[in-house]
Amino acid sequence: xxxxxxxxxxxxxxxxxxxxxxxxxxxxxxxxxxxxxxxxxxxxxxxxxxxxxxxxxxxxxxxxxxxxxxxxxxxxxxxxxxxxxxxxxxxxxxxxxxxxxxxxxxxxxxxxxxxxxxxxxxxxxxxxxxxxxxxxxxxxxxxxxxxxxxxxxxxxxxxxxxxxxxxxxxxxxxxxxxxxxxxxxxxxxxxxxxxx
Numbered sequence: 001x002x003x004x005x006x007x008x009x010x011x012x013x014x015x016x017x018x019x020x021x022x023x024x025x026x027x028x029x030x031x032x033x034x035x036x037x038x039x040x041x042x043x044x045x046x047x048x049x050x051x052x053x054x055x056x057x058x059x060x061x062x063x064x065x066x067x068x069x070x071x072x073x074x075x076x077x078x079x080x081x082x083x084x085x086x087x088x089x090x091x092x093x094x095x096x097x098x099x100x101x102x103x104x105x106x107x108x109x110x111x112x113x114x115x116x117x118x119x120x121x122x123x124x125x126x127x128x129x130x131x132x133x134x135x136x137x138x139x140x141x142x143x144x145x146x147x148x149x150x151x152x153x154x155x156x157x158x159x160x161x162x163x164x165x166x167x168x169x170x171x172x173x174x175x176x177x178x179x180x181x182x183x184x185x186x187x188x189x190x191x192x193x194x195x196x
Contacts, residue, residue: 031077
């Protein structure tokens with residue numbers, strides 16, 4: 001069995017591993033460690049001294065048992081590998097389907113819905129409406145400051161003009177009142193010339 005941990009597909013070069021790929025690597029490591037264990041046991045059999053026929057038979061039985069264990073581990077790994085390939089194909093198919101769905105042309109209704117979401121800002125990125133509201137808020141704050149300054153200046157001008165108008169209005173009223181008083185007095189009191 002030839003197991004390589006550095007064997008990576010072109011699809012997974014960017015560190016974007018599928019879950020099934022990680023599980024595959026774990027299975028490879030587990031299978032390789034089990035195989036190494038049984039290979040070491042077989043190697044230890046060489047150091048075992050056998051003098052009788054029963055000892056040789058026992059040694060041969062252990063050797064065959066270790067070979068059978070190695071074959072069982074490899075067979076289990078191959079079975080898991082087939083399942084892994086199916087899982088990986090399913091995951092990859094799902095990713096491709098998601099990518100395809102993002103790239104496929106949208107219907108007018110979907111485009112309209114996307115525009116509404118973007119305008120309302122209900123999508124993840126904030127949306128156009130959020131940007132417009134932020135800009136509008138900044139403009140409102142600037143206008144408010146300008147209007148406050150202008151309002152203060154206008155109020156001062158209005159106050160001055162009111163004071164001037166009151167003065168001007170008061171003077172003609174006083175003059176008119178004096179004239180009316182004179183006329184009233186003339187009308188009420190007729191002048192009498194008395195000669196003595």
